[in-house]
Amino acid sequence: MGSRKKKDKAASIAMIILFSVLAILIVLPVFTLFIASFKPGGDLLQYGLNLDLKLERMSLDNYVLLFTGNHDYWRWFLNSIVLTVLTVFCTLFVSAFVGYGFAVYDFKGKNFLFIIVLIILSIPLEVVMLPLYKQISGWGDNYAAIILPFMAHASTIFFFRQYLFGIPQSILEAGRIDGATEFGIFFRLIIPVMKPAFAAMAILNGMNAWNNYLWPLLVIRSSSKYTLTLGLNTLINPYGDNYSLLIVGSFFSIVPIFILFVCFQKYFVEGMTAGAVKG
Amino acid sequence: MLKRFFYSKKIAPYIFVLPFIITVLLFWAAPISNGILLSFQDILKDQWVGTQNYERLLSDKIFLKAIFNSVKYMLGTLILLIPFPLLFASLLNSKLMKKPGLFKSAYFIPALTSVVVAGTVFRLMFGEAAGSLANQVIGFFGFSPIKWLKNAETSYFILLLVACWRWTGVNILYFLAGLQSIPSELYEAAAIDGASKWQQFTKISIPLVKPTSVYVLTISIYAGLSMFLESYMLFKGNNSPNNIGLTIVGYLYRQGIEKRAMGYACAVGCILLLIIMAVNLIQLKLTGAFGKEEK
Incomplete structure (x- = not known):
């Protein structure tokens, strides 16, 4: 022994x-x-x-x-915050709405639609980015063009659907008996119990929005709308103070996410690994 | 009346999924069909050219090189980013490991960084100067400085290193989540029957984390085949010496955005889509997702 x-x-x-x-x-x-x-x-x-x-x-x-320097870093920083908050808010709301539809109802065409969710989950943005960009370039370079196409977000919908499977049907029945409409049930009874799921998805989608590069690279033209990733990349050409700002700015761009990560680590991991177990 | 119609239990489900249906039609179905149509046109001359774009692609040496690079990269990530994270995850999951939480946090850090920061850091760590970290390390072993990003083998190594840096921790987390869903009684029973740790790993862990492995395998295939930004950041743009860093999506970007040959670029996109859908079908067949949905 x-x-x-x-x-x-x-x-x-x-x-x-x-x-x-x-x-x-x-x-x-x-x-x-x-x-x-x-x-x-x-x-x-x-x-x-x-x-x-x-x-x-x-x-x-x-x-x-x-x-204190004279540069655009903080404008990019602020733009990234605005874009991240808007993205998280829109994506969570729309995807929870759709995920609820998939989770609690039986309706004609549901299986077909859900297979489409699974297929879209697997198509990388890179495959459709050119025609999508062509289609959207008429909108001008605004944040709507970055957010709208991805609000009903396949993997977030998938996550909410899995989560809502665990909600007891009795809540819904009680709501109906009380005379609530289907939407009233969702807004008043379901959204409050989804908090942990919202936290996990807020962090995952927020992190992705903060670090997003490819789609903004295509869509955003005017430098006043640059996000952090776009702005930092303009500094890789070594003029003036560029490299000093590039390095300290790169480091500082990780800081907000890192602080969130330290505070909400559990939700980071939960959001990240959601798809992996059930497959 | 109208209000009642929308609120009825029959119609409400469709309203709930409506945003998804609109998204699919507008932002997936439309661009994909548009891309297919464009791939049979020459946009600069504004005319239909039949299958000419595809014929040109098949004999385009640079495109073939891009496919070769993407597939090589994808295979490299599969070899490095599945077995090792699985092994690390089962070690972290074992009872002998007292405080796995601290390590898990550290391994997650690369996932927090953007590809812009990651690419810039690795480009500068593997700089050409003798003072760069990579050249200092090989200098310590008596080698002279290398121009890391100027030749094919070393750049392949760096691309894989960036991938490992960013995804090892995340894949460990995926596998940990899978391993933790295995009942511990199975291991206890096996231990009583005298199974070694290695046998427990190969006979219990590996078969039972299969859903996780299939998931990690497929997302790695998609990500590997559509890799672009890592190379874009490492080589400070889309042009690398002798196209050593050119990928399928890099070529699509070059043709569509830099040369404005939209039709030709869309043909590249369609070929990538075909490859991805083929992988997708195989995966859905293997995991039986079609059968599950019909039940």
């Missing part, structure tokens, strides 16, 4: 070492970015990213530039 315990102990230490090494490797790129945010942008151009800690060359200059 004693040797068994010893063996377990050794295995557990080996595993901790393995996972620590993996964790270090995974955090390393973000850490190099963090260190670089204290170095002059010129160093970055000259040497690339590395872990050198030359204290005499490190300063808070980039942060001063970020917070």
